[in-house]
Amino acid sequence: MKLKNVLITVSNIEESKKFYHDLFGLDVILDTDGNIILTEGLVLQDINIWKEALNGDVIMQNNASELYFEETNIENFVDNLKQKYPNIKFVNELTTFNWGQKMVRFYDLDGNLIEVRTPM
Template sequence: MKLRNILIVVKDIEKSKKFYHDLFGLDMLLDNDGNMILTEGLVLQDEAIWKKFLGKDVKYQNNATELYFEERNIEEFAEKLERLYPDIKYVNRLMTHSWGQKVIRFYDLDGNLIEVGTPMSDKI
């Protein structure tokens, strides 16, 4: 068995596609009219389709999951985030953990939690 994708629900798929491209360089691989596969295995699912499929309301900003990205030049990333999305909601701005990893945590346009940190693979 192999994990293929991570799916997140979004209110405006075009705005979310732009957000993930602007900040992380993710590009669209496939657009199935409300279900969009991006590079790196991220799938954007239109809220209306997801609600209909589940028969339940979507609970945004639930803090139960996190998308994790690594970036060597995290200071430059933090500046780009502030410049492109100045109204973004932060969990924490750029900080350094006791083990030396620098991280920034924030919510995407729909309240999906994102963490960007300096690579941990250097420490493993």
């Protein structure tokens, strides 16, 4: 068995598609009505489709999971994030651990938790 994708729900597909392209360079592989598969295996799904599939509400910003990325030039990434999305909500501002690795955590436009670290 092989994990193929990770799906997150979003309230505005077009804004989220732009967000993940602007910050992470993810491009659209497949765009169907309310579902977009991006490079690296991330799937954006319209929140209403997910609500219908669950037959219930979706709880955003639940901190039960996160998307994890690595970036060698994390300072430039954080500057770009703040410039393009000045209202982004940070969980942890840019932090340097005592072993030298750097990390930042924030929420995407819909409250999906994202962590970016420098490689070990």
